[in-house]
Amino acid sequence: MQRFISLALIAMACAAGARAGEVQVAVAANFTAPMQRIAAQFGKDTGHRAKLAFGSTGKFYAQVKNGAPFEVLLAADDDTPARLEREGQAVPGTRFTYAVGRLVLWSAREGYVDAGGEVLRSSDVRHIAIANPKTAPYGTAAVAVLKKLGLFDTVQGRLVQGENIAQTHQFASTGNAQLGFVALSQVARDGRIASGSGWIVPASLHDPIRQDALLLAKGRANPAAAALLDYLKSDKARAIIASYGYEL
Template sequence: MQRFLSLALIAMACAAGARAGEVQVAVAANFTAPMHAIAAQFERDTGHRARLAFGSTGKFYAQIRNGAPFEVLLAADDETPARLDKEGQAAPGTRFTYAIGKLVLWSTRAGVVDAKGEVLRTGDFRHLAIANPKTAPYGAAAVAVLKKLNLFDAVQARLVQGENIAQTHQFISTGNAQLGFVALSQVARDGRIASGSGWIVPASLHEPIRQDALVLARGRGNPAAQALLDYLKSAKARAIIQSFGYEM
């Protein structure tokens, strides 16, 4: 009887392994920390493994158009997924908003950034870091904020651009820029800034940073791809996303 049960358990494990799959995922750099946590939980709960690549949404768009083997895209905006959908580069009907991002003006040093971002007007800094506004939606949002505050011309000479939001965060964390605009998810835990000083930018100062996900054309026949998108809508994933300061 014990031998029969052992064989049955082995058979069940083999069947589960056969059903488990792998999915290649392009992830916006701002979503790095939450996606690592979600991918680990996703594998534990479903057996599917998500292979993650992180970078700027604009560059991912170019790579996908040039045949990169991604099966799912988690973008930092809603325009890029909509464009891929329209161009036939995605599985129809899979696009949805998985998070709404928040922009923060941040410094590693306490007391540098005040609660209203007035440091931008006083100019008490040498360099202000932003992500490349041409390829990174958070960079575009940062430029929109500076223009809305009529400060873009005043600070333009002091801007340093990261290739993506991850490199922008690195510029600030290493001290190469005294402050800069990053995603709240990069510096927050439970929706609050964990270290340094920061100003969470009011949403009224820029267009909403709606972050859309979709299954790409290459992932259309991969059950793990759709399983990942379904998992992003689950209570477990949503709790992780919100813990990093995103809205839903």
């Protein structure tokens, strides 16, 4: 009897393994921490494995156009996924907003950034890190904020560009830049600054950072890709996303 039970368990495990799949996911750098948690939970709940690559949305666009094997894109904007959809690089009707990002002016120093961002006007600030506005939506938002505050021309010579928002945060966290415009998700937990000091930039100072997900053409026939997109809409995933300061 025990032998029959063991055989049955092996058969069940094999069947589960046959159903489990793998999905290649391109993830905007600002969404690194929450997506790592979501992918781990996704694997536990579904058996599927999400292989994650992190970087700037603009570079992912170029890579997809050049045949990169990504099956799902989690972008830092809504323009890039819409463009890929128009250009036939994605499955129509699969695009949706999985999060709305928040921008924060942040310093690794406690008490350095005031509640209104007036520190930007200080001549003592030598370097301000922003993500490359040509490829990173958070960089585009940072430029918009500086222009709206009438400070862009004043601080332009002090701006240090990160290749993506992850590198931008690195510049600020190491002190190579006294200030950095980074994603709230990188420095906050439960909507509050977890370390250093920061000013959560009012959403009225820049266009909404709507972050869209999309099933790419290479993932059309992959059940694991469709399952991941569905999972992003689940209560478990949404709770993780909200805990990093994103709006839903």
